[in-house]
Amino acid sequence: MATAKQSEKDFLRNYNIHDYDVPLTSVDLVIFTIRDQALQVLVVKRGDHPCKGQWSLPGGFIDIHNDVDLDGAALRKLKEKTGVEAPYLEQLQGFGSRNRDPRGWSTTFAYFALISSDRITLSHGGNADAVRWCPVESDEGLPKLAFDHAQILDVAVQRLRNKVEYTSLPAHLLPEEFTLSELQRVYQVLLGRLVDKSAFRKRIREGDFLEELPGKWRLGSNRPAQLYGLRKGQGTVYFNRLMTGEVGAK
């Protein structure tokens, strides 16, 4: 047994990754928010080669001396761009091919994040217009993205829209306190259709992931609205049916 262990030790001592041809590895982020009643995504202007000057998703190489794991690397990059500490962050999908980066075979771990737009101050590196929000839908609003980032964004939007149908994810796009009507509007923006108020509220109530904030109200020139917050220590709720209804269908 000592021999086998010794043999492994010898192997590791002699192992040098620089002897091999390996792909590049990065982490890229698709950071979503709701602004002006529309789904928007964060893009940055590249300051370095390759694709210098083009817009792209925020991201970059893994720093093997400082990053501990993939999630950590993604969180680090999110913090660098937005200052946000603990939003909703989920691994989206890996992408990798010999073509996607002119420097050679490269892979990326794409993450997608949901944040409330009012929690953020965009950190513009040196360049003043280096970071901005873009509406996902409008054809003129979204610039051509570097690398395969348009494809990554597509996959992310699909995944988000899909999950809206059966999860409580959209709540992460709102500030800490919000009304049910505000939440419903977010769902409607993401779904691209109106949903029935009564059915929506029944659904949310049964999901049981919100808590009423006692005595807190959104005031206006109408009936005050109860404020809610995400129930602590409760992850994403998966409903057991899709949201199939549409208002005015009959």
Added chain:
Amino acid sequence: MATAKQSEKDFLRNYNIHDYDVPLTSVDLVIFTIRDQALQVLVVKRGDHPCKGQWSLPGGFIDIHNDVDLDGAALRKLKEKTGVEAPYLEQLQGFGSRNRDPRGWSTTFAYFALISSDRITLSHGGNADAVRWCPVESDEGLPKLAFDHAQILDVAVQRLRNKVEYTSLPAHLLPEEFTLSELQRVYQVLLGRLVDKSAFRKRIREGDFLEELPGKWRLGSNRPAQLYGLRKGQGTVYFNRLMTGEVGAK
């Protein structure tokens, strides 16, 4: 404009990945099948360091000179181990950290595959018992796996069991021709519970992803059963509700 292009060319000419510290990158496979009415997974005995002699999931480094993209790399490895060409293959999740491999910071793209056990002849490299199927459940059946492969397997099993509740995925675990009862048994094995026959068949019929094979029957000492096959050119079907029923609940 010519200057910017030239600048990018100069940059790429001088770029050498060996100047940087990058992580290792591999692709690992969780290959599922149904054998003996149980969910089983393919494991291989490692022939090389590190973790030589330990069981692990099949996989290995990306070959940047021959692989075109991630999916291609995964398909190549699947073919090497099982000879299967076109099963159900889906990217599971990326894993990466400084600890998971003794050689240093490493990442892996885990895939999961579903295949029919009767389509396969395991290709035993040089070593006769280098590849085998293991039941996923039984505690004694599954050996300790190298690296973080136990965790990867866990995530894969969770994902599969989850998708069974609302997709047509389990059909890929059967041979080309099968009966509805056989399909129901697969669902039951994966769900770990019995489901009502009538409700099951209604669900499958409405999913409309199977086609009756006219004049083909499974015979026995009972009423013959209609054989079905997957409808061509139709991807996975997502039902809009979970399979909530349980037999004998009332």
Added chain:
DNA sequence: CCAATAGTGTCTTTTAGACAGTATCGG
């Protein structure tokens, strides 16, 4: 009082759930 938005009640329609029943083979 009116406009505007918040929130609830109720009837209808759909569909899953439960289980009993019929069908068709070999022996």
Added chain:
DNA sequence: CCGATACTGTCTAAAAGACACTATTGG
């Protein structure tokens, strides 16, 4: 005829869908 498995029909219960109704503010 019997055992076994395939397949269908029907009643019931529960939930979603549709929409009208009431509630409460500011002006």
